[in-house]
Structure formats: C-alpha cells, structure tokens
Amino acid sequence: MLTHTLGVLGAALSMSLSWPQVIKSCVQRRTRGLSPTACALGVVMPLGWITYGLLSGQEIQVVTNVVTGTAGLAILTALLITQPGMRSPRALRLSAASAGTVLTAVLLSGLAAALPGVRGEQVAPLLGLLLAGVSFLSAIPQPLALLRDRTQDLSGLSPLRWRLGAGACSSWLLYGLLTGQPPVAASAFVGLISATIVCGVLFLRRETRPAPALDQAARWRDSITTRNLAMAGV
Template sequence: MPAAAFCSVAVTLSLLTQLPQVHRALRTRVTDGLSTGTLGLSLLCCASWCAYGMAVLDVAQVANNVVNLALLALLAHALVLAGALRRWQGVVLVAGSVGTASAVAQLTSPVAAATMAATIGFGAKVPQVRVALSGAPLWGLAPLSVVLGFVSPALWAGYGFVTGDPVVLVASLVSGALSAVILWRRLPPRRTLGSLSTGRLGPRVARVAAVVETHLPQARHRAAA
C-alpha cells in the first residue's frame, strides 16, 4: 500500500512538474536560463527509464516517463521557436535520446538501461545548476515547475525506499539535492516572501508571508534600525 501511494503521487507530480514550464515557454517564447544541456540529458534519462520500465514491466516508470518524454519534446520545440535551438538540433535531441535508450535496452539488458538512466540522472541537472550559479537571468524557468521539481524527487526517493529499489532511491536523492540549488537561485527566500506578502497569491498567503518575513534575521535588523 505505501508503495502504491508513493507511486500514484510521484507519477502525478512528475507529470505536473513539466506542464508549467512547457506552457510558459510556448506562451511567452522566453527561455532565459533554460539549459539545453539539461534538456538533452533529461530526454535521454527519461527514455532510458522508459526502456527499463518496459523491460521489467514497471507501470509506474513507463507511465511517468512516456508522458515526461512527450513534454520534454514539446519543450525542445519551444526552444526551437524561441531561437535557442535550431530545428535539426531539436530533432536530434529527441530522436537520438529515444534511439540510444532503446538500443541499450535491447542490445544489452534492462539493468544496463537502468544504470545508464541513473548515471545520467546524477548529472542531468548539473548544467542547469551551473547556469543558476552563474548569475544568469532565470526568467525562463517557471516558478511552479521549479518548486515541483524539488518535491518530485523526494517522492520518488520514497518510492525507491519502500520498493527496495536502490537505483531509483539514490538517483532521486541526487536529483533532489541539485533541484534544491536551482530552487534557491530561482526563488530566493527573502525575495519570494516579499513578493508573496504583497498579495501575489491572495490576502491569506500575504498575511502568512508577512509574518514569516518579520521573523527573518535581516528583517529584525532593519526594523531595529
């Protein structure tokens, strides 16, 4: 039962994570801060997990990664529309990822596909972290996707723990740690609280944010000054 619960919530959240980012990129054509390196690695990672899931009949992995693969392909299309990628580069990213993952699973073994997916997963977000730490504008990153991208690996780590799958567990923990860095840079706590306290998400959230903001050390220092 715990495994089923983790599976259901993790799959749902994983699917929802990409939606705000794809919608933002397609609607605004703003892709500042989006790492094409992370996109390419994420495509290969999803394709590899999908190949692994199909081979071992893991419905959760297949359901999660097939849809995520489609959403990442849409994101690649959005980058093409925004001029951040050439059309042929977008095609190579998507088709190359699916072809490589399928070949590894068929020519070697499901374990090899899972190992490749986990290895890629360890570093998939590294290019995005480098962009975030470089101080470059991150306006192209959808805030909700960044938040969900931090929560989702935690749930997958729980799924890996209760099912006894160390590959999923370790990969999810590493992904969560990298996501925390991206979250911190895209939504700095003080700036985010200041935005929320102005009523961006409604008066109730504004009141809570204002109370939390007043308890931050620098806020107390400013008040004393």
C-alpha cells in the same frame, strides 16, 4: 500500501511538474535561463526510463515518462525556436553528445533483451544503473548554468516546475528505497539536490515585479499635479 501511495504521488507530481514550464515556454514564449543540455536530456531520459519500465514490468514508470517526455519535447522545441543561438552547430553538438549516451544505452538494452534466453528483468538493472549515472550528469547543467552566470535573465524559468520537481523526487526517492530499486532511488536523490539548488537560486534572485500600468499612470498624474502646484506657488 505506503509504497503504492508514494509511487502514485511521485507519478502524479512527475507528470504535472513540466507543464508550468511548458506554459511559460510554449505559450508565453519565455525561455531565458533554460539550459539546452538539460532540455535535451529532458527528452531522452524519459525514453530511458520508459525502456526500463518495459523491461522490469514497472508500468507506472512507462506511463509517467511518456507524459514527461512529451512535455520535455515541447520545451526543447520552444527553446530552439525562440533562441536561434541554441541551433548553432556547437550548441547542438553539446546537447547531442549528452543525449546520444542515453539513446545508445536504450538501443543496446533493447537488443540485449531480444536475445534468446535473456529476460527483460535481467537487463533492466544494468540500464537502471546507467540511467542513474546519467542522472548525476543531467542534474548538473541547469543549476550550474544559474550559478555560473549570476546576471542572466531567469524569466523563462518556472519556479512552480522546480518545486513540483523537488516533491516528485522526494516521493521517488522513498519509493525506490522501499521497493529495493537502487537506480530509482539514486536518480531521485540527485534530482532532488538539483531541484533544491534551482529553487534556492530562483528564490534568492526572484524578479522584482514591475508596477502595474495603472499605478504608473497614477504616479505620472501625481507628479504633473505636484509640478503645476509648485509653478503656481502653492
């Protein structure tokens, strides 16, 4: 019962965590602070976990990652549209190199599972281990980008997305441990560390909100009134 609850909670948080970022990136068109490599991995990693879920019979993984992969694709598209520099050959090569590893593993896993006498349950652990390893790498770009450049504009990052990510990773960590799925637990543990770092950076460097236009207008009127009184000798 506990494992089922943790799985459902992790799935619910995972499916909802990307949508605050989708709203900020696709609707508000704010993408400053996003790592292109992390966004690319946000598309291909769900493909890997969908394949893992199909091979291992974990339907909850399939449903969850279909939703998260769709959201990841929307965020990546918004990033490429709003920041032309991210479409340069060099930037695309870096993102493609990271994504290509996962896509290759997915393809090879599918081919292996199609061989005579090979069951999906036999291939899934190997794919899961590789995905867990890639999770270590995919968790690095976003926090590294924030820590490396402490003056960059972070207006394109959604704090809610990373808080939900920390909650989702906590649930998947416990789920993986209790169900005996080391790849799931390892991937969630790394994701939890990454999300915690990003949450900490966003909290420490939270933007100072500009004063509302009404308040600015009021201060302008007050300054004019004060100057007029001074000129009148009052």
